[in-house]
Amino acid sequence: MARVLTPQAEDFPRWYQDVINKAELADNGPVRGTMVIRPTGYAIWERIQSEMDDRIKLAGAQNAYFPLFIPESYLKREAQHVEGFSPELAVVTHAGGKDLDEPVVVRPTSETVIGEFMAKWVQSYRDLPLLLNQWANVVRWELRPRVFLRTSEFLWQEGHTAHASEADARAYARRILHEAYQDLMVNVLAMPVIVGRKTTAERFAGATNTYTLEAMMRDGKALQMGTSHELGQNFAKAFGIEFTGDSGTREYAWTTSWGTSTRMVGGLIMCHGDDSGLRVPPRLAPIQAHVMVVKSGDAVPETAAKLRDALRDAGVRVGFDDRTDTPFGRRAVDAELKGYPIRVEVGPRDLAAGNVVLARRSTGGKTPVPVDKAVDEIQAALAADQQALYDQALAFREAHTVDVTTPDDAVAAAATGFARIPWSALGAAGEAELNKQAVTVRCLVRADGSVPDSEDEPELTAYVARSY
Numbered sequence: 001m002a003r004v005l006t007p008q009a010e011d012f013p014r015w016y017q018d019v020i021n022k023a024e025l026a027d028n029g030p031v032r033g034t035m036v037i038r039p040t041g042y043a044i045w046e047r048i049q050s051e052m053d054d055r056i057k058l059a060g061a062q063n064a065y066f067p068l069f070i071p072e073s074y075l076k077r078e079a080q081h082v083e084g085f086s087p088e089l090a091v092v093t094h095a096g097g098k099d100l101d102e103p104v105v106v107r108p109t110s111e112t113v114i115g116e117f118m119a120k121w122v123q124s125y126r127d128l129p130l131l132l133n134q135w136a137n138v139v140r141w142e143l144r145p146r147v148f149l150r151t152s153e154f155l156w157q158e159g160h161t162a163h164a165s166e167a168d169a170r171a172y173a174r175r176i177l178h179e180a181y182q183d184l185m186v187n188v189l190a191m192p193v194i195v196g197r198k199t200t201a202e203r204f205a206g207a208t209n210t211y212t213l214e215a216m217m218r219d220g221k222a223l224q225m226g227t228s229h230e231l232g233q234n235f236a237k238a239f240g241i242e243f244t245g246d247s248g249t250r251e252y253a254w255t256t257s258w259g260t261s262t263r264m265v266g267g268l269i270m271c272h273g274d275d276s277g278l279r280v281p282p283r284l285a286p287i288q289a290h291v292m293v294v295k296s297g298d299a300v301p302e303t304a305a306k307l308r309d310a311l312r313d314a315g316v317r318v319g320f321d322d323r324t325d326t327p328f329g330r331r332a333v334d335a336e337l338k339g340y341p342i343r344v345e346v347g348p349r350d351l352a353a354g355n356v357v358l359a360r361r362s363t364g365g366k367t368p369v370p371v372d373k374a375v376d377e378i379q380a381a382l383a384a385d386q387q388a389l390y391d392q393a394l395a396f397r398e399a400h401t402v403d404v405t406t407p408d409d410a411v412a413a414a415a416t417g418f419a420r421i422p423w424s425a426l427g428a429a430g431e432a433e434l435n436k437q438a439v440t441v442r443c444l445v446r447a448d449g450s451v452p453d454s455e456d457e458p459e460l461t462a463y464v465a466r467s468y
Helices: 012-022 039-058 072-076 079-088 111-121 166-187 234-239 263-272 300-313 328-337 348-352 371-399 407-413 423-435
Strands: 026-028 035-037 069-071 091-095 098-106 130-139 153-163 194-197 209-216 222-230 242-244 250-252 254-261 289-293 318-321 342-346 355-360 366-370 401-403 418-422 440-445 461-465
Touching: 012 263, 035 039, 035 153, 039 130, 039 153, 039 166, 039 263, 069 072, 072 098, 072 111, 111 130, 111 153, 111 234, 111 254, 153 166, 166 194, 166 209, 166 222, 166 254, 209 263, 209 371, 209 440, 209 461, 222 263, 234 254, 254 263, 263 371, 289 300, 289 328, 300 318, 300 342, 300 348, 300 371, 318 328, 328 342, 342 348, 342 371, 348 355, 355 371, 366 371, 371 401, 407 418, 407 423, 418 423, 423 440, 423 461
Parallel strands: 289 318, 289 342, 401 418
Antiparallel strands: 026 035, 069 098, 091 098, 130 153, 153 254, 194 209, 194 440, 209 222, 222 254, 242 250, 342 355, 355 366, 418 461, 440 461
């Protein structure tokens, strides 16, 4: 039988592109570096967006919207920021049939424009904290684009907050890091992430501290899944975000920013996918159970429809396929490619024995179950398979992580996975040498796995890898 996907072991980048094409997740856009997200891919993004939005709101932030176009002068106010983004900027110089008086930047991120309005809205300590989030698109001109991972335009959320003290800003940046980002990635995307601190060389342009969540893909490379930044008073001073404190003195606010994007869809593909296609964790899946009529027969369509309705009533997100004019094998392969957690096959032979067949995407194999017990069995399988995907990903990461003591050994280990090395044995000088070989320090963590306050703390561990 002709293979549908290039095997991961043969060519992982080609496998990734095959999954995107065959599972109908996305297509390349008409302008180099852009993408068209197809309904199957967008349904996954909508689920991620909904789960993330709930967590951000639980952390007290409110959604707002700011313009796509930003005056170029705004970016120039924060020197490190404009320097960091300059190579990726898309700039509009001509519009409405004439040259613009001032060039306009297409939003690469919104610290500058939001800072301008925070300065307008914040007057007193009573106005703080100001907690804002935006769902939007951004443009960063990519030289080596890759669908979902690095595109010139992508979708994301970006949070921006202002606080009365550095301690409050730091606490909130970490709250988002753990309660929104880590919780979503572990408990919904079923992705184990290493949560740590970026080195000075790797932190966000204009930030004083950057926190990150790093996941291992099935080719051993790291993918940065999200970041949360302390911006100190850098942007507050550049944009005049001042407030009158409770003592009556004028003070600059302390600000944060944080973001995750459609890159998470790429991470989902590469963390959980196999040679049969995508595997979507049940808590995330737009379709958790896909009820399929194998072929027509006595009471088959009616039983399938009743089971669909019973699952829906039980709170399961259900797909339904009764297209018996299309070969069942082709439909089953399509369901596997798209990663539906459970296929429920309803056919005349099994139904004659009072059963339907459950095909579980995460573990493989098929199991006949009585029709009257199918809903309970499916719900139990969904819960078990959510945990199974996380456990598999964690076991894979641990099997491909090596403890080393020298930079040379770190480079060697990064060929197939992560290297753990004492930061004291590497340092900034060693990090610079790694970078020459396309290997980076992904983050620093304490011995107990917690996030350090400073890269100068003793006994820190550096996670080193090649990355996307």
